Amino acid sequence: MPGVCVRQRADGDVEECVRVLAEVHQLDGYPVNWPDQPGEWLSRGPLLGSWVVELEGRLVGHVSLSQSGEGDLAPMLWSERNGATRGMTAVVGRLFVAPQARGHRIGALLIGRAVEEARRRDLHPVLDVVTSDTAAAALYERLGWELMATVEQQWGPHQTVAVRCYAAPC
Numbered sequence: 001m002p003g004v005c006v007r008q009r010a011d012g013d014v015e016e017c018v019r020v021l022a023e024v025h026q027l028d029g030y031p032v033n034w035p036d037q038p039g040e041w042l043s044r045g046p047l048l049g050s051w052v053v054e055l056e057g058r059l060v061g062h063v064s065l066s067q068s069g070e071g072d073l074a075p076m077l078w079s080e081r082n083g084a085t086r087g088m089t090a091v092v093g094r095l096f097v098a099p100q101a102r103g104h105r106i107g108a109l110l111i112g113r114a115v116e117e118a119r120r121r122d123l124h125p126v127l128d129v130v131t132s133d134t135a136a137a138a139l140y141e142r143l144g145w146e147l148m149a150t151v152e153q154q155w156g157p158h159q160t161v162a163v164r165c166y167a168a169p170c
Contacts, residue, residue, distance in 0.1 A: 009050040024096040060101035063110035064094040074126035074165040077148045090118035092127040125168040144169040
């Protein structure tokens with residue numbers, strides 16, 4: 001698409017990513033729990049890569065790909081179903097698109113880039129999303145992702161959240 005650039009996230013992008021994430025959080029409630037250090041939250045974990053999208057020179061979206069970590073349900077479900085190890089998966093996460101940039105297939109571009117990297121590494125992409133994020137779930141389903149299960153996950157001593165676990169199409 002003209003004016004759209006998907007590129008690897010640079011260290012200098014984190015502040016702008018946090019600004020966009022704050023807009024998304026205010027409008028959509030993602031992430032459910034605003035992190036104390038959002039820049040660190042975007043970069044935490046065993047990252048395999050992070051990408052941003054620029055639309056006409058303005059950063060408008062973000063996605064990360066990581067190895068599965070403690071508490072990731074989607075890799076566990078996929079590995080159980082496929083007789084594989086969790087290490088054969090890659091988790092797509094930290095996906096968000098600025099409200100004013102929606103409707104330009106930016107989310108699909110970001111997911112596509114993360115899936116491409118997972119496949120390049122011979123890993124199967126998986127993800128989870130809170131059940132209240134119906135727009136994100138609709139996007140994954142439009143892209144052919146398979147809903148493996150909806151499960152409850154304990155996010156703290158007083159917070160139980162229902163999440164939908166997806167696997168990318170083969």
